[in-house]
Structure formats: C-alpha cells, structure tokens
Amino acid sequence: MTAEHIDINHIAALCRIDLSDEERKTLPGQIDAMLAYVQQLKAVDVQGVEPTLHALELSNVLREDKPGENFPVGTALMNAPEQRNNQIVVPRIVE
Amino acid sequence: MEKLFFKSVEDLSKMLAQKSISSVELTRIFLQRIKTVEPKVQAFLSLDEEKSLRQAEASDERRSRGQALSPLDGIPVGMKDVIAEKGQPLTCASKILEHYVSPYDATVTERLHRAGAVLVGRLNMDEFAMGSSTENSAYQKTRNPWNLEYVPGGSSGGSAAAVCAGEVPLALGSDTGGSIRQPALCCGITGLKPTYGLVSRYGLSALASSLDQIGPFARNVADLGLLLQVIAGHDDRDSTSCNVKIPNYSQFITKQQPCRIGIPEEYFSDGIDLEVRQAIENAITFYRKNGYSIVDISLPHTPYAVPVYYVVMTAEASSNLARFDGIRYSSRSSMATNATDIYFKSREEGFGAEVKRRIILGTYVLSSDHLDAYYVRAQKVRTRIREDFAKAFETVDVILSPTSPTTAFKLGEKINDPLLMYLSDIHTVSVNLAGLPGLSLPCGFSKAGLPIGFQLIGKAFHESELLSVAYQFERVHDFVQRFPMVA
Incomplete structure (x- = not known):
C-alpha cells in the first residue's frame, strides 16, 4: 500500500487557512499518519x-413556498x- | 439545607408542584453551587444569573396560578455552547466566535422555553465539538468532578461535568461520534444520543451534518426521559427532522418488556481495560438473571468505523466550517489588507490546532484527486456498517457494549496524539454512522474511583426501549446515587 504525502501548502490554500511555520512542520506528519490509518478501508x-x-x-420534502417571518436587517x-x-463592509475587491 | 443540588428532577419537580420550594429558591441554590465548585470544575463558559432568576420568577408565577407548563417548569438546565439561545453568547468554545451573540433560538431552546425550563448558562466543550476530552476548548479546561486531574470526556465535557458536580440537574449536549455518551461515561451520569432526525438540529452549530444530534444529560434514566420528551419532535426548519410519533417516555421507562440483548464480539476485543470488562460482564449477568435473553452477535465491519468516521466527519466539517470567513459574523483579523486575506488570516487566528487539522484532512479527502479513494469509499463502507446493524436487529432488540474501552484519562495524556484520542470513540462512532440511538449508563467504578459505563444501542426511534432496559439496571444498583466530593 503506497503512503500518501499531503501537499500542505496546496490544501491550506484550498481551505483558506494561513498556517504558521510551526504548523507547516507538524501538520503534514500528523495528516500522513491519519491517511495511513484510513488506508485500511481499502x-x-x-x-x-x-x-x-x-x-x-x-426523500425530499417540499413545503409550500410562502413567506414567513424574517430577521430585521439590524438583527441579521x-x-x-x-x-x-x-x-457589511469589506475591503475593495475590484480595482 | 440538605443537598438539593444532587436530587433527581423528578423529586425537584414534585417539590415545586407541592410548593415546598419555589423555582427562584431552587435556581439560587444551583447558582450558589455553581459559584462554589466552578473554580475547580470550570464547566461553564458563561452564566446569566439575572435572566435565570427572571425565568424562575415567571415559572413561580405560573405555578401559583396552577398553570405549570411541564414537569421541567422551573428546573434549571445547562446548554452546551453550540446550541443557539437568543441574546446569549454562542462561542462553540472557539476564538472565531468570541463575540458572537445568537440572534435567534434553536428549536430545542424554544421547546425548553415552552416547557418552562430555566436556562442558567453556557457549557464548555471541545472547539466546534472536535475532541474527546474538552481540552480543545479555546477558553478553559473543564475537570472531571470525580478527580480533578482527569478529563470529563468530550466534546460535551462541560455539560457532563456540570450535571455530575450538581451545578445543574439537566443539560443538553450534542453527539457526532460519541460526544454525549463518552463524557456521560467519564462523569458517571446518563447521556443519550437520539436517533438521527428525532431532535431538530435547527440552531445547532453544525460539525458533521449527517451525524450530529442534540441529546440530554441527566443524573438518572427517568430524568433523561423527561428532557428527551421536551426536545424530541418534528421541525419544519430542519429538513432531516423526521415526522414520527413521539411516545410518552415516562410511561415506558418503568415497564419491563421482553427483550433480546445482543453482545457484539467485536466490541470486546483486547483493547478494553480489565476493570471495564469486568463491570460490563457483571451488567450482562444481571440482565441474563433478570429475564432478558442474551444473544451473541457479530458486527463484522466494526474495525472500520473509526477510519470511516474520520473521513466522513472531517469532510463534512471542512465544508460546514467554510462559513467562518471573517466577513459576515465571525471575528475578523485586524492583520488583513485585502478581501482574500480576511479569510486566510481570520481563520488562522480564529481556529485552534485540532480544528485546522480536521479542516485540512477533510479538504484533502474531498479534493478531486482523492475523492473516490477516500470520501466515496468511506461512504460505501458506511453502508456496510449500517447493514451490519440491520442484520443484527433481525435477531435482537437492543445491543450492549462498553461506552469506551477505558475510564476517563488524565489531562494532557492524549492531547498530543490525535490518533490515540480518536480511538476513545471506537465504541460510539458506529452508532452515529448508522443513525441509531445510543445511551450510556453508569455500571461501576474503577479502583481509582472513576466511573465505568456501558452503552445500549437501539433500533431507529426505539429510545423508549433503551430507557426501559437502562432503568431496570439502574433501579437495583446505586451507581447513580454516588456523588463526587468536589467542594
């Protein structure tokens, strides 16, 4: 059974999480160990x-499409x- | 004053009905108890005394008019900090929700209000319910009231510890892979994960949507039934909520029905502590001697439950936790300079180590190169696990196993070895994968003075059967009448 090695930078970019240098060092080994453990499913x-x-x-249950109560904007x-x-204020996205 | 805080809800409810105590007095007694033991136990993340006392006053008012709403009217209840209560914090024990205030009530919260319960405060947990020791909380480490050096279990460790220490007579938790049953075992109380779909998940912050269920913690089985009665039932706002008839649990509990109990050989492997095995075997002997037929069964795919669970759960979690983006309602990093940066930096600062680990594993198993090898395969093995149970339930009514292979472990013992921590759930995760109800009941104490418990697994929507089987054991043993010496 081949061992998997995670490309931590690629996956962290996919899930939009910055990692510290420390995490970049420790996480791959931990994830690889878990992937190796999961191999038994094969x-x-x-x-x-x-x-x-x-x-x-x-099964999909459809309900009648009628408006209910919603939050006022302030609450939302x-x-x-x-x-x-x-x-909601966000930094400029389009130049 | 005798120790009211260790009395059963049944007793407290009677006292309220007879007006030998008011809800305000009762609530003050519990708030005082919380103040006394919290420096040691640290189960609560927040308390709202003023609101609790207002709810208690309203309850007394109702009772004085003879209009009590339910047996829980005026009874204090604690909430795991993952269930929404309007106007209260909802941190999920995460920094990313440090300042979040719920704009609405979860369905279970609404139901508790309608039953007249007094909601005293919010209970600690592993961050986003990821863990088996409550050590992953971003805020504090809850201690096991039986021995403060030990963990209370997790992820609903705050709920279990609070009930165990007499801080509240009832609490709600959530269970994705054992997060109610394992802490109930560690703290020597009762806990129930209902059938998937019995209790609405509306207002529960999602970990893994196909596995999560809200469920009750109580000191004994009858009280467990009282709280389940309030929270169970169909809800339009949860598309996975099932429209089934809810029985009157209290009526079922004391009735002994003919019942075949299955003992799955795979749950009694070498990894179980000797003391745990002995206590469980005593419980099996008890049932055999008391009119239950004991049947050896096999659930052959049990060894694959933990690997399936850690693929399915992390996949669903990585998707569910994508909503914490620093834009709409979670904490936003002050370091971010552009919009994309907000995601990366807010999530880096807001999530703890275990949450990051699981999101990354989940993202990996869902990424296009690995989807079939991991996620789809795990879902197929999940089908095998469900089939095992379906086959077993052709010959038995209830399945009995250890709740966990060991008693509670020491703080720090497993925190640096994620895989070892995950194996705490080895006897509970299958139940979530199959969507079945599971109940944990105390059945002994180790020589070190830590509780031991067993798990009863039932057919879908057969909670009343679990409660009844558990009650028959509980009523002739004194394990639930022992209390920790916290203060």
Missing part, C-alpha cells in the same frame, strides 16, 4: 455497494465584524 469489498449520504432513508447584521448603512 481492505473492504465495496463492489456494488451504494454510498451512504445519510443514515436514514430521506448584529454579528458582522464591520458594517455601514445596513451593509
């Missing part, structure tokens, strides 16, 4: 087996780190 015969997305058989924005005129 021993299971899964030919013709359907993947489980949810434990219970669920009460946890925004920066806001102005009922809008």
Whole structure:
C-alpha cells in the first residue's frame, strides 16, 4: 500500500487557512499518519455497494413556498465584524 | 439545607408542584453551587444569573396560578455552547466566535422555553465539538468532578461535568461520534444520543451534518426521559427532522418488556481495560438473571468505523466550517489588507490546532484527486456498517457494549496524539454512522474511583426501549446515587 504525502501548502490554500511555520512542520506528519490509518478501508469489498449520504432513508420534502417571518436587517447584521448603512463592509475587491 | 443540588428532577419537580420550594429558591441554590465548585470544575463558559432568576420568577408565577407548563417548569438546565439561545453568547468554545451573540433560538431552546425550563448558562466543550476530552476548548479546561486531574470526556465535557458536580440537574449536549455518551461515561451520569432526525438540529452549530444530534444529560434514566420528551419532535426548519410519533417516555421507562440483548464480539476485543470488562460482564449477568435473553452477535465491519468516521466527519466539517470567513459574523483579523486575506488570516487566528487539522484532512479527502479513494469509499463502507446493524436487529432488540474501552484519562495524556484520542470513540462512532440511538449508563467504578459505563444501542426511534432496559439496571444498583466530593 503506497503512503500518501499531503501537499500542505496546496490544501491550506484550498481551505483558506494561513498556517504558521510551526504548523507547516507538524501538520503534514500528523495528516500522513491519519491517511495511513484510513488506508485500511481499502481492505473492504465495496463492489456494488451504494454510498451512504445519510443514515436514514430521506426523500425530499417540499413545503409550500410562502413567506414567513424574517430577521430585521439590524438583527441579521448584529454579528458582522464591520458594517455601514445596513451593509457589511469589506475591503475593495475590484480595482 | 440538605443537598438539593444532587436530587433527581423528578423529586425537584414534585417539590415545586407541592410548593415546598419555589423555582427562584431552587435556581439560587444551583447558582450558589455553581459559584462554589466552578473554580475547580470550570464547566461553564458563561452564566446569566439575572435572566435565570427572571425565568424562575415567571415559572413561580405560573405555578401559583396552577398553570405549570411541564414537569421541567422551573428546573434549571445547562446548554452546551453550540446550541443557539437568543441574546446569549454562542462561542462553540472557539476564538472565531468570541463575540458572537445568537440572534435567534434553536428549536430545542424554544421547546425548553415552552416547557418552562430555566436556562442558567453556557457549557464548555471541545472547539466546534472536535475532541474527546474538552481540552480543545479555546477558553478553559473543564475537570472531571470525580478527580480533578482527569478529563470529563468530550466534546460535551462541560455539560457532563456540570450535571455530575450538581451545578445543574439537566443539560443538553450534542453527539457526532460519541460526544454525549463518552463524557456521560467519564462523569458517571446518563447521556443519550437520539436517533438521527428525532431532535431538530435547527440552531445547532453544525460539525458533521449527517451525524450530529442534540441529546440530554441527566443524573438518572427517568430524568433523561423527561428532557428527551421536551426536545424530541418534528421541525419544519430542519429538513432531516423526521415526522414520527413521539411516545410518552415516562410511561415506558418503568415497564419491563421482553427483550433480546445482543453482545457484539467485536466490541470486546483486547483493547478494553480489565476493570471495564469486568463491570460490563457483571451488567450482562444481571440482565441474563433478570429475564432478558442474551444473544451473541457479530458486527463484522466494526474495525472500520473509526477510519470511516474520520473521513466522513472531517469532510463534512471542512465544508460546514467554510462559513467562518471573517466577513459576515465571525471575528475578523485586524492583520488583513485585502478581501482574500480576511479569510486566510481570520481563520488562522480564529481556529485552534485540532480544528485546522480536521479542516485540512477533510479538504484533502474531498479534493478531486482523492475523492473516490477516500470520501466515496468511506461512504460505501458506511453502508456496510449500517447493514451490519440491520442484520443484527433481525435477531435482537437492543445491543450492549462498553461506552469506551477505558475510564476517563488524565489531562494532557492524549492531547498530543490525535490518533490515540480518536480511538476513545471506537465504541460510539458506529452508532452515529448508522443513525441509531445510543445511551450510556453508569455500571461501576474503577479502583481509582472513576466511573465505568456501558452503552445500549437501539433500533431507529426505539429510545423508549433503551430507557426501559437502562432503568431496570439502574433501579437495583446505586451507581447513580454516588456523588463526587468536589467542594
């Protein structure tokens, strides 16, 4: 069984997390160990087996599309780190 | 005053009904108890005394008019800090939600309000429910009330420790891979993970959406049933909530029904502590002598449960935690100079080591090069695990196993070895993968004075059967009547 080596910089970029130099050193070894542990799943015969997305058989239940109560804007924005005129403030995105 | 804070909810509820105590008096007794033991136990992240006493006053008012809402009217309850309560903090024990205040109530919170419960405060946990010791909290390390050198289990360690130490008679937690049952075991109390879909997840901060369930902690089985009664039931706001008839749990608990108990050989491997094995075998003997038929069964895919779990859970977690972006409602890094930087830096500063580790593993198993090899394969093995249970339940009604292979471990013992920590969940994760209900019940103490517990696993939506089987054991043993000497 081939061992997997994670490209930590690539994956950290995909999930938008900056890592410290220390984390860049310690994380790959820990992740590799977990991937090696997970390799044992290859021993299971899964030919013709359907993947489980949810434990219970669920079908899509549609409800009537009618407006309910919503938050006032002030409530919806009460946890925004920066806001102005009922809008969330972010740094300039388009030059 | 005798130790009211160790009384059962049934007793306290009777006292309230007979007006031998008011909810305000009762709430003050628990708040005082919290003040006495918190310097040692550190289960609470926040308390709201004023609001609790207002809720208690309202309860007394209702009772004086003979309009009590439920047996829980006026009873203090603690909430794991992952369940929304309007106007209260919701930190998930993470720095990234340090200043977050819930704008709305979770469905379970609404239901507790409608039952008249007094919500005293918010309980510590592993950050975003990732852990088995509560040491991953960004704020504090909760101690095991039986021995302060030991962990209370996790991730709902604050909830378990608070009930154990008599700080609240009831608490809610959440369980994704064992986060209610394992801390209940570590603290010597009862805890239940309901069937997936029995309790609404609306207002629960999501870890792994196909596995998460909210569930109750209590000192004994009857109290567990009382709290389950309040929180169970269909909710339009959770698309995975099931529309099933909710039985009257209290009526079922004391009735002994004919029942076949399955003992899965794979759960009794060499890794189990001798003392734990002995206590569980005593429990099996008890059931055999008391009219239950004991059946040896096999759940052959059990060894694959932890690897499946750590692929499925991290995949779902990496996706769920993408919402913490520093833009809309989580803490924003002051170091960021442009919009993309806000994501990278806010998440670097806001998340702890374990959360980063799991997001990265989850992102890896979901990345296009590895999707089939890890995520899809794990979902297929998950099907095998479900099939194992379905087959077992053709011949038995309930399955009995250890809750965990050991008693509580020491603080610091496993924190630097993630894989070793993950193996604490070896007996609980399958239950989440299969969406079944699981209950942990105390069944002994180790020589070191730490609680031992066993787990009962039931068919989907057969919680009443679990409560009944557990009650038959509990009523002739005194394990739930022993209390830790915290203060």
